[in-house]
Amino acid sequence: MKILGMMSGTSGDGIDGALVDFKEDGEYSLVWHKSFDYNQEVFARIQKLMKPCSSIEVTLGNSYIAELYAKAFRSFFKENDEKPDYIAAHGQTIWHQPQVVRWDDIDLTGTLQLLDAPLLAQRTNIPVINNFRSADMAVGGQGAPLVPYADLILFGNLFPEDCLVLNIGGMANITAIHKNNGDAKVVCAFDTGPGNVLMDAYMQKNNLGNYDKNGTIASRGNTINRILEDFLKDSYFKLPFPKSTGREHFNINLLEKFDNKIKNEDVLSTLLDVSVNSISDAVVSLKKIIDFPCKMIVAGGGALNTELIKRLKRNLADSCSIHTSEEFGIPVMAREAMAFAVLGYAFVEKQPSNVPLATGASKKVILGQLSIV
Ligand SMILES: Nc1ncnc2c1ncn2[C@@H]1O[C@H](COP(=O)(O)OP(=O)(O)O)[C@@H](O)[C@H]1O
Ligand SMILES: [Mg+2]
Incomplete structure (x- = not known):
């Protein structure tokens, strides 16, 4: 099974892609790693999205990040290239709030990675696994680090x-x-x-x-x-x-x-x-x-x-x-994208992949959700 891990981090510099081949015997190999660097216009918009912004910007930003991931995907694969079985995509964190905040009588934590996954699945015609942090937070974890x-x-x-x-x-x-x-x-x-x-x-x-x-x-x-x-x-x-x-x-x-x-x-x-x-x-x-x-x-x-x-x-x-x-053998810019391919594989195999010791979660949970095509 081949999974394309896609990662865009807090630097807002671009999207890294790592295609990882998982064999049945548990072996895996990195097929390639590619980077899709943002141009100055995109870079500026991402920096803006990472500051507190309006609900309109969050809504359109969600589609925007998916379109950028689709663009990155098209730059990684030529038309006749063999495509991956899944995309495991991190999305763009715009707010990460592991500390509890009380709204009315409800205690809340949260983290938001922008990426309209059904949109990316439709653009690429590949099932997309995303939203890796939520389940860990739901069981009391910080949703990070997941690597x-x-x-x-x-x-x-x-x-x-x-x-x-x-x-x-x-x-x-x-x-x-x-x-x-x-x-x-x-x-x-x-x-x-x-x-x-x-x-x-x-x-x-x-x-x-x-x-x-x-x-x-x-x-x-x-x-x-x-x-x-x-x-x-x-x-x-x-x-x-x-x-x-x-x-x-x-x-x-x-x-x-x-x-x-x-x-x-x-x-x-x-x-x-x-x-x-x-x-x-x-x-x-x-x-x-x-x-x-x-x-x-x-x-x-x-x-x-x-x-x-x-x-x-x-x-x-x-x-x-x-x-x-x-x-x-792991390019420095590939490591996180590879990690998300590994997390995607764990999701497909229905394996829990949070490490409670690292996130503070009360139990192990399966991370991610799937958008099919
Ligand atoms: N040649 C370099 N020299 C110094 N810093 C670099 C170099 N290449 C990349 N970086 C730094 O790495 C950052 C991107 O690293 P990355 O691992 O993609 O972070 P993130 O996951 O936050 O996007 C850049 O914003 C820059 O600060
Ligand atoms: Mg980066």
Whole structure:
């Protein structure tokens, strides 16, 4: 069975597609990975949708994201190419609210990934599995992170020792895998905080580009320790796991900490260190849970930020050896899309795929829903 995993994350940079072939004996292989990058007009509209917006924008946005996914699909496959059996599509998160809010006498949490799945199914003529986060939230989970189930399958048996899988997208999340007599088990997974989101927000706000390619600008700057320490006092970093976060918490408003006399390179160096230090602190906090030194596999667009990886390696030299997922045959931009293909396969096989330890859910549940054609 072939499943196309499709992912668009909090960076709003584009849609990643990973075609995964699942064999009956439980083996799987990545057939290919392709990216559909948004042009500047689409990029701007997605950034707008990710800010609080009107019900009209949400309604049309739902169709818009499906049309963009259909466009991405058409760019991935030529007319005569063999098509996948299913599309497993994440959609675009526009609000993620794992903390309880009370409306009248009703306690609520929620998360919304825009994507009109029946529309995408009709456009592509392929059944679509989507809405992966809701069932987990319905049983008290945070609906995130969902990648741990796939991490165990993709990376659990690569090494004899314990390993960490770090994704650096808009936000950063980590999965800790512990080995016990050769058996791999996810022992913890959570969002560490911002990945690229604050650096991207600064670049875009100052018309410097969409992101700091390879961290070149940050690498020329000096971190302002006073501001870095202020960032690291953020209440999110002190929360125990399970925990997840998003742009609702880490967003452009935090850039007010910098006055406009500070040089771009110093701002970006400081923001880079916010990510690097919060990730490093999270890793060190796992010392009670997994065995160190361990391996750490890094994926997501942030893995291409050479300055970020350099600083992470420096900070964690005593704790782990750091590798990109590329070294194990998984392109850094493919890992999350692959994870959603794996979650899609679990849905088809009627297998629960949330990891209650990671999301805080009260039980295991099947994630996703199906739109047929
Ligand atoms: N060459 C690069 N150098 C530095 N950062 C990069 C590079 N390529 C991608 N990125 C960062 O990765 C982000 C996209 O990563 P991605 O994994 O797609 O995140 P998301 O899942 O949030 O969409 C970009 O917004 C950018 O910040
Ligand atoms: Mg992306």
